[in-house]
Amino acid sequence: MKPGINRRQFMQKSLVGAAAAPVIARSVGAEPGPAPKPVAPNDRIQVGVIGVGARAHQLLGATMAQDGVEIVGVCDAYTGRVARSIERTGGRAKDYGDWRALLDDESIDAVIIATPDHWHKEHALAALAAGKDVYLEKPMTLTIDEGPEFIAATDKTDRILQIGSNGMSSKLQQTAREIVKSGKLGKITLIRASYDRNTDSGAWLYPIPPDADEKTVDWKAFLGPAPERPFSLERFFRWRCFWDYSGGMATDLFVHLMTTIHYVMDVDMADMVMATGQNYLHQETHEVPDTLNAALTYPKEGFTVSLSGTFNNAEGSQGGFTIMGTEGALVFQGRELTFKPENPVEGNGWIVASWPSALEEAYWADPEVQKRETPGTWDSRMNTEGETWSEVGPDSTVLHMGHFIESVRTRKPSVQDARRGHHAAAVPHMVNESIKRQAPVYWDPQREVLKT
């Protein structure tokens, strides 16, 4: 950092002119899609929302924070959320009842899809086919095989698809990407990432609204493509605990870590995943594991990722991770990023203490040894005070939504398109598959699915 510049100024300076986000080229040879429907810069973009649950209410706020955008329609399978979302738009949004009716309305330019994961493919592909631009919440897929279908669908349309792993739009992650690109960390060989929680809400055992029953909840609409099951408010409101609707901790939480790792490291996809998963303390409420550990390899780029998570202790907190290089580490925690330079001190004192005395004395008399080593130290890190950046300005969800709206308006490619969304979710799917098979699983880069 230059003298006279404080961290905040440095942060702002370093972000000026930074690429807002990576752009992945659309495949060539795509079939022609419907004619582009450009939005004139002064036009208002009309947005509909499919699934106005907990996350969608945050997205409503992020969308209403954008200029020239209006939420005009909503639909949901629980009446309480429809009413609350209309209230949140100041009464402007209309209830379409069914998602198909919302997609049939030609005046709607773009849709936000924030339904449970088992609905993502059907809702998103139908919206693209209806000519809408789509903001789809993460994880893009419920199964790894859905990924290529998404890629094929976006390759044959000019519509925008942006996946909702918002962290990658944060200024901190852009800064981290610049630092990694600059080579400041030296050779990176290991990334450690975790998501640890120790509460009911952290483990998705959310409160169920007291008015929820068979009259206020449309069970058939919720189930959709999922297997038939008897009416269950637990399944409806705590769907992440069940394999029919979710891939559990891997697809719900690790997907954020993977989006970030792929973005910050500018890499495409892991080659191999080996994982363990256990449900130690949540057998009564969860089909999915409450404790996960996974190792992923990136042989081309020469590094390994270690992912772990538990619902039984909150030590690693909300999505922390550390990128470890020979010259320094980058540590993410919450809204802070810290660079810690490496300055290890050699410590062979205990080894030479076993040598003949004369040889030990001669060892310490050597000026080269004195330069790199102090008697009594053992591999300690000295002078490791680092630089820290804090996230300032809007929340990453507002920034991510801003990127989507910018793409809708200018037709600039999506910052998190189908291929990127597929890879971020495919790693978590490989984690679950490895647990099931009790064996490593491998990626097939040609077919973009698991190697058979």
Ligand SMILES: NC(=O)c1ccc[n+]([C@@H]2O[C@H](COP(=O)([O-])OP(=O)(O)OC[C@H]3O[C@@H](n4cnc5c(N)ncnc54)[C@H](O)[C@@H]3O)[C@@H](O)[C@H]2O)c1
């Ligand atoms: N980016 C993030 O940080 C973040 C945070 C939370 C959730 N999410 C994602 O957002 C999505 C929704 O999660 P949530 O926590 O809001 O869940 P939620 O259960 O609170 O909301 C989902 C809503 O979808 C509705 N729904 C179900 N089937 C429907 C259908 N056929 N038509 C219309 N509505 C339907 C449900 O009634 C419910 O209100 C998930 O994919 C989740 O992974 C992302």
